[in-house]
Amino acid sequence: MAPLSHLILLSLVLTLAPTPSKPEPLKLTLFRTPSLPHHSDSLLLASLFRGRRHPGLSVPVVSGAPFGSGQYFAHLRVGSPPQTLTLVTDTGSDLIWLKCSPCRNCSHHKPNSAFFFRHSASFSLVHCYSSACSLLPPPPHSHCNHTRLHSPCRYKYTYGDSSVSEGFFSTETATMNTSSGREAQVPGIAFGCGFEASGPSLSGPSFSGAVGVLGLGRGAVSFASQAGRSTFSYCLADYTDAPPLSSYLLLGPHEPTKPMSFTPIITNPLAPTFYYVAIEKVSVQGRSLEIEPSVWAVDSEGNGGTVIDSGTTLSFLVEPAYRKILAAFEERVGKKERVPKVQSFDLCVNASGEVKLPTLKLGLKGGAVMAPPPSNYFLEVEPGVKCLAIQSVPRADGFSILGNLFQQGFLFVFDNERSRLGFSQTGCAS
Structure with a gap:
C-alpha cells in the first residue's frame, strides 16, 4: 500500500490561549x-x-x-x-x-x-x-x-x-x-x-x-x-x-475490565499542553540498551522528554537513543532480510515471506512496560516491504513522540486528575 502521510499536529506554538455528583461517561x-x-x-x-x-x-x-x-x-x-x-x-x-x-x-x-x-x-x-x-x-x-x-x-x-x-x-x-x-x-x-x-x-x-x-x-x-x-x-x-x-x-471515568499499567504524566512547564511520559529503559528482542537517562529527560529550556500524541502518525526518538535502537534492530534483522531504504525510512525489510521482526519494549516510570507488537512500528510502505516507522529528531531542540501507529490496539486512559496515563493491550474490539 502507499505510505501513510507523516502528519505532525503537535502545537509547538499555541497561539490561542484557553477560553474556558459523579458524571456518566x-x-x-x-x-x-x-x-x-x-x-x-x-x-x-x-x-x-x-x-x-x-x-x-x-x-x-x-x-x-x-x-x-x-x-x-x-x-x-x-x-x-x-x-x-x-x-x-x-x-x-x-x-x-x-x-x-x-x-x-x-x-x-x-x-x-x-x-x-x-x-x-x-x-x-x-x-x-x-x-x-x-x-x-x-x-x-x-x-x-x-x-x-x-x-x-x-x-x-x-x-x-x-x-x-x-x-x-x-x-x-x-x-x-x-x-x-x-x-x-x-x-x-x-x-x-x-x-x-x-x-x-x-x-x-x-x-x-x-x-x-x-x-x-x-x-x-x-x-x-x-x-x-x-x-x-x-x-x-x-x-x-x-x-x-x-x-x-x-x-469521563473509565472502569477497565482488564488490569492496566500506569505511569505518571509529566508536566513540562514550558509546554504544559502535552502529555509527557518518562522512558527509563529500552530493550530490543529482550536485550537492554545502554542509554543515558539524561537523553530522555526534559532540560531547563523545555526540550526533550517523550510525548504521547494521537495527531502524529509515526514515532520520533531523540538522538542518540534513536541510533542505538536502530543499530539494535539492524543487528537483529540481518543483512539477508534488509532491502534498500524507501523514502526517509532508515531500515526496510523484505516482508513478502515469513520474516520475524524484532520486538521493542519501553520501560516507563513507575514500573509500567509498553511492549507493542512489531506491526505497531513496522509499516508496510510497498507490497512486501516493511520499514521501521520510527525516525530521529535532534536532541538539542526536539522531543520524542509516540505516535498513533505505535498506540494501536492499546486502551489508553488519560487521567488528569491523578496525573497518570493508564494503558492495557486489550485490542479495540473488547
Missing part, C-alpha cells in the same frame, strides 16, 4: 485517518465552565486509512440542528477548530465538507470585549478592532510545521451520546471557526476527509476540559482493518 466514535497560556489564564477560562457537568460522553473514532490519511478521525455533531463533522483526533494540541462556510444556500456543497454556521441557531461569535477573547495573545496571534464594541474576536493557531488555521473565535453546542445510549448536549463549547487553513498538516493528504481538529491536550480550552472531564480514554483500532473498526473516545 460520554462517548465519541474514533475513526483512523508557542505562547502558552499562563496559569492564571487557565484558571480564568476554567471559571467560565465551572459547574459544567454532564453524563459521560462518547464520540466515534475510526482510521482515516480509507481516505489515504495516517490520522484517526472523530465524528462530532455540532450546532442546532446538529451537523456531523469529521475531525482529526489530536492529543498534541488544545484548540478545537472547524472549517467554516458562510453560504446560505449550500445545496451545491458536499455534505459535511464544512460547518455551515448560518444553519445553526446556537452559533455565536466571541466578541472583543468578552472575557474569552481577553485571553488571546496580542497581535499577530489575535486581532480586535477596539473602536467597535461588538467587533468579532479573531484567532490564529500555528502548528509545529508552520501550518496555520485562522478565523473567528466562536461558541457552539456539541451533541454526543452518553454511555447509557442517551443524547447529551454540551452548550457553549469555544472553538475556532476557520476561514483560512494553510501548510502541509492542514492541506496535505493526511488531512483528507477531515474538516478540522479536535484538540485533546491538557489546556483548559481542549475538548475534554470544556466538557468538564478530567479523564478521557480511547483505543485506536488497527489501520489495516477492512472495513475499518470503529472505536470510541470516552470522556
Whole structure:
C-alpha cells in the first residue's frame, strides 16, 4: 500500500490561549485517518465552565486509512440542528477548530465538507470585549478592532510545521451520546471557526476527509476540559482493518475490565499542553540498551522528554537513543532480510515471506512496560516491504513522540486528575 502521510499536529506554538455528583461517561466514535497560556489564564477560562457537568460522553473514532490519511478521525455533531463533522483526533494540541462556510444556500456543497454556521441557531461569535477573547495573545496571534464594541474576536493557531488555521473565535453546542445510549448536549463549547487553513498538516493528504481538529491536550480550552472531564480514554483500532473498526473516545471515568499499567504524566512547564511520559529503559528482542537517562529527560529550556500524541502518525526518538535502537534492530534483522531504504525510512525489510521482526519494549516510570507488537512500528510502505516507522529528531531542540501507529490496539486512559496515563493491550474490539 502507499505510505501513510507523516502528519505532525503537535502545537509547538499555541497561539490561542484557553477560553474556558459523579458524571456518566460520554462517548465519541474514533475513526483512523508557542505562547502558552499562563496559569492564571487557565484558571480564568476554567471559571467560565465551572459547574459544567454532564453524563459521560462518547464520540466515534475510526482510521482515516480509507481516505489515504495516517490520522484517526472523530465524528462530532455540532450546532442546532446538529451537523456531523469529521475531525482529526489530536492529543498534541488544545484548540478545537472547524472549517467554516458562510453560504446560505449550500445545496451545491458536499455534505459535511464544512460547518455551515448560518444553519445553526446556537452559533455565536466571541466578541472583543468578552472575557474569552481577553485571553488571546496580542497581535499577530489575535486581532480586535477596539473602536467597535461588538467587533468579532479573531484567532490564529500555528502548528509545529508552520501550518496555520485562522478565523473567528466562536461558541457552539456539541451533541454526543452518553454511555447509557442517551443524547447529551454540551452548550457553549469555544472553538475556532476557520476561514483560512494553510501548510502541509492542514492541506496535505493526511488531512483528507477531515474538516478540522479536535484538540485533546491538557489546556483548559481542549475538548475534554470544556466538557468538564478530567479523564478521557480511547483505543485506536488497527489501520489495516477492512472495513475499518470503529472505536470510541470516552470522556469521563473509565472502569477497565482488564488490569492496566500506569505511569505518571509529566508536566513540562514550558509546554504544559502535552502529555509527557518518562522512558527509563529500552530493550530490543529482550536485550537492554545502554542509554543515558539524561537523553530522555526534559532540560531547563523545555526540550526533550517523550510525548504521547494521537495527531502524529509515526514515532520520533531523540538522538542518540534513536541510533542505538536502530543499530539494535539492524543487528537483529540481518543483512539477508534488509532491502534498500524507501523514502526517509532508515531500515526496510523484505516482508513478502515469513520474516520475524524484532520486538521493542519501553520501560516507563513507575514500573509500567509498553511492549507493542512489531506491526505497531513496522509499516508496510510497498507490497512486501516493511520499514521501521520510527525516525530521529535532534536532541538539542526536539522531543520524542509516540505516535498513533505505535498506540494501536492499546486502551489508553488519560487521567488528569491523578496525573497518570493508564494503558492495557486489550485490542479495540473488547
